[in-house]
Amino acid sequence: MIQSPQSHLKPRKQPVQARSAASVDAILEATVQVLLEVGKERLTTTRVALRAGASVGTLYQYFPNKSALLQAALRRHLEDVLAAVERVCLEQRGKPLHQMAEALINAFLQAKMKDGRSSVALYAVSSDLDGASITQQTGLRAGNAIAAMLASTSDSLTTDPQLITSMLQAAMAGVSRRLLESENPKKHFDVFRKELIFFAGSYLAACVARSSQPVLSRQS
Amino acid sequence: MIQSPQSHLKPRKQPVQARSAASVDAILEATVQVLLEVGKERLTTTRVALRAGASVGTLYQYFPNKSALLQAALRRHLEDVLAAVERVCLEQRGKPLHQMAEALINAFLQAKMKDGRSSVALYAVSSDLDGASITQQTGLRAGNAIAAMLASTSDSLTTDPQLITSMLQAAMAGVSRRLLESENPKKHFDVFRKELIFFAGSYLAACVARSSQPVLSRQS
DNA sequence: GGTTTAGATGAAGGAAGCTTCATGTTAGGA
DNA sequence: TCCTAACATGAAGCTTCCTTCATCTAAACC
Numbered sequence: 069m070i071q072s073p074q075s076h077l078k079p080r081k082q083p084v085q086a087r088s089a090a091s092v093d094a095i096l097e098a099t100v101q102v103l104l105e106v107g108k109e110r111l112t113t114t115r116v117a118l119r120a121g122a123s124v125g126t127l128y129q130y131f132p133n134k135s136a137l138l139q140a141a142l143r144r145h146l147e148d149v150l151a152a153v154e155r156v157c158l159e160q161r162g163k164p165l166h167q168m169a170e171a172l173i174n175a176f177l178q179a180k181m182k183d184g185r186s187s188v189a190l191y192a193v194s195s196d197l198d199g200a201s202i203t204q205q206t207g208l209r210a211g212n213a214i215a216a217m218l219a220s221t222s223d224s225l226t227t228d229p230q231l232i233t234s235m236l237q238a239a240m241a242g243v244s245r246r247l248l249e250s251e252n253p254k255k256h257f258d259v260f261r262k263e264l265i266f267f268a269g270s271y272l273a274a275c276v277a278r279s280s281q282p283v284l285s286r287q288s
Numbered sequence: 289m290i291q292s293p294q295s296h297l298k299p300r301k302q303p304v305q306a307r308s309a310a311s312v313d314a315i316l317e318a319t320v321q322v323l324l325e326v327g328k329e330r331l332t333t334t335r336v337a338l339r340a341g342a343s344v345g346t347l348y349q350y351f352p353n354k355s356a357l358l359q360a361a362l363r364r365h366l367e368d369v370l371a372a373v374e375r376v377c378l379e380q381r382g383k384p385l386h387q388m389a390e391a392l393i394n395a396f397l398q399a400k401m402k403d404g405r406s407s408v409a410l411y412a413v414s415s416d417l418d419g420a421s422i423t424q425q426t427g428l429r430a431g432n433a434i435a436a437m438l439a440s441t442s443d444s445l446t447t448d449p450q451l452i453t454s455m456l457q458a459a460m461a462g463v464s465r466r467l468l469e470s471e472n473p474k475k476h477f478d479v480f481r482k483e484l485i486f487f488a489g490s491y492l493a494a495c496v497a498r499s500s501q502p503v504l505s506r507q508s
Numbered sequence: 509g510g511t512t513t514a515g516a517t518g519a520a521g522g523a524a525g526c527t528t529c530a531t532g533t534t535a536g537g538a
Numbered sequence: 539t540c541c542t543a544a545c546a547t548g549a550a551g552c553t554t555c556c557t558t559c560a561t562c563t564a565a566a567c568c
Contacts, residue, residue, distance in 0.1 A: 274490035305536090307535085
């Protein structure tokens with residue numbers, strides 16, 4: 069019943085009453101809002117607290133320091149995207165590869181772009197104190213889900229699903245970054261989405277062809 | 289003869305004597321070294337200057353502030369990679385697509401991984417004050433070179449070269465990030481390199497097929 | 509209604525590090 | 539050789555914020 073959305077580094081009070089749980093939530097929300105409004109350079113703990121309708125002291129009752137606060141906000145965002153990916157990966161088990169790719173890409177891009185500006189702002193933050201490890205950890209879980217899905221396909225596929233997963237994740241991450249960092253993400257969204265599906269689809273089809281002719285001279 | 293590798297935001301002294309040009313160079317070198325040694329959190333202007341065998345004052349004679357220093361270091365790194373890409377793109381004009389892809393990917397990954405740890409460290413920095421714009425600007429120039437190369441292919445290709453370029457850049461950036469952020473980049477380098485070539489090759493081949501059958505019902 | 513515990517407050521302490529500038533040093537020309 | 543301008547120095551000022559903690563308020567329980 070009691071959640072612990074705060075730091076794993078230093079112990080802090082856990083919310084037990086309703087009002088404090090609300091505070092924690094408001095503070096995390098405010099963190100993202102402040103990030104969007106003033107940028108990470110001008111984000112101060114005081115400002116976040118005020119934006120959340122609380123005081124600095126309250127903030128420090130639930131987050132041991134500024135870094136933990138930002139990490140919690142990042143983790144929250146990534147888990148949303150991860151959940152979307154894991155859901156599709158379960159839904160698509162046993163389906164043909166091209167359908168998997170399409171569903172996966174649609175779900176991923178949609179989740180990522182849903183709150184696009186937050187994504188960008190949080191990425192900027194993630195380069196601070198081991199934000200990379202959080203991103204990596206989430207990416208790993210997503211990768212497991214994707215690889216498991218691929219392994220269950222009805223198509224015949226001998227290429228290592230982990231390797232295919234790496235390529236797909238790299239391409240998806242690359243395209244989403246490109247979209248998010250472009251001046252007008254919505255403008256290119258659908259073109260990029262469709263082309264990425266085509267991109268991944270071509271690759272997966274080629275992987276199947278590669279499997280069915282295992283002794284083909286490997287070019288390059 | 290005289291270079292101006294420093295800030296574009298606030299004016300600063302330009303090196304005119306040999307010793308000062310050497311200082312500027314040493315400072316930029318030291319910036320990357322300090323970044324690698326202590327991380328961006330502990331990177332201070334004083335530390336960078338000392339590492340370069342100079343004093344803080346000297347540093348501030350050529351860089352208006354810490355941010356400009358980091359930007360200059362980032363720009364320097366990106367130009368190396370850009371130069372490698374532009375070179376291959378010129379070399380490969382008129383060649384078949386699959387050969388272009390292979391050459392491009394090899395050149396890009398090699399340039400990127402050559403000083404891999406620096407890449408990672410500088411990326412972390414790039415999220416500070418408009419480091420994104422520097423990355424984007426370089427990416428744009430690389431994109432132009434790639435698109436021009438693609439447009440010159442001997443294969444028949446009707447798909448928009450810009451769109452293909454976006455996909456290729458996204459995939460390359462994604463894979464290189466994945467490599468750089470992995471625990472042991474060298475271990476996976478060759479596997480990823482070859483698979484990326486296959487990935488891109490499949491896509492380009494499919495693009496040609498798509499061109500030659502223009503009235504095919506567009507799926508998805 | 510009184511006691512206890514959870515939660516909230518925000519002024520002030522303190523550390524860190526960017527940046528300046530007054531002063532010293534070196535190179536190049538006359 | 540002397541003068542001038544370029545260059546180098548690094549202690550100290552100054553700003554910015556993170557973080558604490560003594561104090562206050564609100565809720566829960568008996």
